[in-house]
Amino acid sequence: MTPNRANKTFAPYEYTTTSVTILKFKNGAVGKCAAVVDCLQPYYFHTHLVGSEGSLLDNKFHSTKLSTNKHAWSNLAMKLLDSGDVSDHPYQTQFEAFFNALDKCKEMPLTSFADAARSHEIILQPIAPQKLERPVKISSL
Numbered sequence: 538m539t540p541n542r543a544n545k546t547f548a549p550y551e552y553t554t555t556s557v558t559i560l561k562f563k564n565g566a567v568g569k570c571a572a573v574v575d576c577l578q579p580y581y582f583h584t585h586l587v588g589s590e591g592s593l594l595d596n597k598f599h600s601t602k603l604s605t606n607k608h609a610w611s612n613l614a615m616k617l618l619d620s621g622d623v624s625d626h627p628y629q630t631q632f633e634a635f636f637n638a639l640d641k642c643k644e645m646p647l648t649s650f651a652d653a654a655r656s657h658e659i660i661l662q663p664i665a666p667q668k669l670e671r672p673v674k675i676s677s678l
Contacts, residue, residue, distance in 0.1 A: 547575040582618040
C-alpha cells in the first residue's frame, strides 16, 4: 500500500512508509506486522500480542489459563516505554548481548544474525520495487 503523502515532511522518503505484512505459518498460525512511519503523533511504544489463550495490550493482559476476569483487562505493574527517551528502553541490554556474542565469536542469545536477516527479508519483501499485493510463499523469496 502506498499512502497519499499529503504532508511534505514525508515526501523525501524513497520507500513506502506504511506497510502491512500478514504471515501464515505452516502450523496454521497467523501473524501481522504493521509499520507506519508517515504519521505525526507523540512517541508511543505499542505492544499488542494476541493468542488463543490470552492477550497482552501494553500493560494490560487477559488469560484464560490464569482465570482472569473475562469482562476486564488485568493490569501489569510496569513502566511503559512511552517516553521517547531511549534510556528507559531495553536497547542497552540488547547491544551488550550483541557485543558480548561478537567478542566470543558466538551467535547472539535467542536469535542469530541469519534469523534476523531472514526476518527482515520476509517483512521488507512486500515493499520491494515490485510491490506485490498477492500471497507469496517464503520459499520463493
